Amino acid sequence: MSLVLNGQLTYEQPDSNLISRVNEQVEIASILINADVDFFQKALKNEENFSQLEIEVKDAKFLNVYFDELKLSQNSILKVYNENNQLEVVIQSNSNKNGGLYAIQPIKGSVLKFVFEGDQSNSKILIGEIGYFWKSFDEISSSGWCEVDINCSEGEEWKNQKNGVVRLLIKTNTSTVYCSGTLVNNTSRDCKPYILSADHCVDNVSPENLQQSLAYFNYENSSCGEDDATLNNFVLGMVLRASTSFYNGSDVLLLELQEEIPLEYNPYYNGWNKSNAIFSGGVCIHHPKGDVKKISTYTSNLTTADENGLTENAFWRVNWVETTNGHGVTEQGSSGSPIFNHEKLVVGVLSVGTSYCSRPEDSDYFGKISHPWDSQLDSNSRLDVWLDPTHTNEEFITGSYYPCNDTMVHYEPRDSMLVRLNPTQDRISLYIEQLISNSVEVFLYDTSGKLIFKKEEAPSNLTVIEFPTLNIRNGLYILHVYAGNKERTFKVTVVN
Numbered sequence: 001m002s003l004v005l006n007g008q009l010t011y012e013q014p015d016s017n018l019i020s021r022v023n024e025q026v027e028i029a030s031i032l033i034n035a036d037v038d039f040f041q042k043a044l045k046n047e048e049n050f051s052q053l054e055i056e057v058k059d060a061k062f063l064n065v066y067f068d069e070l071k072l073s074q075n076s077i078l079k080v081y082n083e084n085n086q087l088e089v090v091i092q093s094n095s096n097k098n099g100g101l102y103a104i105q106p107i108k109g110s111v112l113k114f115v116f117e118g119d120q121s122n123s124k125i126l127i128g129e130i131g132y133f134w135k136s137f138d139e140i141s142s143s144g145w146c147e148v149d150i151n152c153s154e155g156e157e158w159k160n161q162k163n164g165v166v167r168l169l170i171k172t173n174t175s176t177v178y179c180s181g182t183l184v185n186n187t188s189r190d191c192k193p194y195i196l197s198a199d200h201c202v203d204n205v206s207p208e209n210l211q212q213s214l215a216y217f218n219y220e221n222s223s224c225g226e227d228d229a230t231l232n233n234f235v236l237g238m239v240l241r242a243s244t245s246f247y248n249g250s251d252v253l254l255l256e257l258q259e260e261i262p263l264e265y266n267p268y269y270n271g272w273n274k275s276n277a278i279f280s281g282g283v284c285i286h287h288p289k290g291d292v293k294k295i296s297t298y299t300s301n302l303t304t305a306d307e308n309g310l311t312e313n314a315f316w317r318v319n320w321v322e323t324t325n326g327h328g329v330t331e332q333g334s335s336g337s338p339i340f341n342h343e344k345l346v347v348g349v350l351s352v353g354t355s356y357c358s359r360p361e362d363s364d365y366f367g368k369i370s371h372p373w374d375s376q377l378d379s380n381s382r383l384d385v386w387l388d389p390t391h392t393n394e395e396f397i398t399g400s401y402y403p404c405n406d407t408m409v410h411y412e413p414r415d416s417m418l419v420r421l422n423p424t425q426d427r428i429s430l431y432i433e434q435l436i437s438n439s440v441e442v443f444l445y446d447t448s449g450k451l452i453f454k455k456e457e458a459p460s461n462l463t464v465i466e467f468p469t470l471n472i473r474n475g476l477y478i479l480h481v482y483a484g485n486k487e488r489t490f491k492v493t494v495v496n
Contacts, residue, residue, distance in 0.1 A: 007044025011057045014132055026177040027289050027333035029169055030131040039125035051116045062106040062133035066212050069126040071099030076118025079449045083109035086447040087478050103212040103236060106133055131176055143288035144357035148326040150293040152224035158283060161344055163268035167216040167287040170201055171209040178290035180337035185269040185397055187390045191404040193257035197336030198349050199243040200251055211237045217265045220293035229292040233265045241386050250314035250367030251351035254386055263402055263418040271399035272346040274370045279341035286337030296320045296328030305365050314371040316348045317363050320355060329355035330364050339366045345396055417486040432463040438484035445478045469494045
């Protein structure tokens, strides 16, 4: 139920019974509230080209919105503020060039404030749903006490592999759920952004839902025992490429991100081994309960599971061991996480976990990537079509950073961009490298949404932009970089 005031929409907290009825196989992140809001019909129009709308959901700890349609006219802009009137998101006309579905990341608080500036007659903003997150950050970061941070000593030998592991925020028809997954390499070695996860993570998930789902990179504490992880690195939108169900397969899922991964995220495309060989030790890297990245360790051989209810020869059974900083297990939210063998290659994804901190000796079960490799006629149920597109029949391939090719002939994405940010005491320097040169626009906003700095540079493969900060007040700023169809957003702290 919603209360409509002039430029304000207020929603009651969703029914707690609804929260308890949601699928318990996965970690629920949020409940979706049907909004069906035409922004320009509900917004308060202060000036001819200036409208604002405030959305509140009582007792929410975080909120986000899912747009059924978001198309902004040329030079228009939509800003999103948090409940403290601090700028969080800037959406420009080229952010969603073709219109249609869109989503923003969860923002802390129970209020979102939207401000539109520009030509309303040629813009369309339809808010379909609101994501209501009822857990605080502390509650989200509440994986089991026995879990081990990835940057403790146990993760020292897995620094590359961890950079491929992602936290997924997947939109269903009624909620969003947390799962884990990993980027994987393919035999073309072309850095296609494929993500392996678990099929049960996309139960009741439509192709449209996946377009509004998020993959988070680098969500981890900087060192063992720290509590400083941020959620600034994410990619919106994915499409299903292949899957096999738990009931007649190995519960394996292959997604492809719809956008290139920003190179500054330093993504690692993990290698894989599709054989049924004996693997004698390794780790699982995962996001239990949507928490920061964790690592669980095994030292005995993986064995093929033969428990009732599991497809024959489709699952690995694993038991974890105690290590220096804990006794890693898996939890809800770990679903879809990769299990690596001793050669640091992915051999399966988490399907069923029975271990927990009070029973760390219990077994977990990972769907083998070997099972759905080429045993089906339908390409939507096979991994080889996507991960071995060159038909090499390689048993394993190694992981890699961009450009993913270990030969001298490197594949390059169509239009990639790398932005390096170097804030110093009296200036901010930007180094923008492009494979295909485009003109570059840079915008700096303060947290009130005021434009502090704007600069446009002519097309170039390397653009260097510097602007002084001596006359800018200390504090947090939002920096946006646009080049062609690429955009980047950074939060910058100025200290003079």
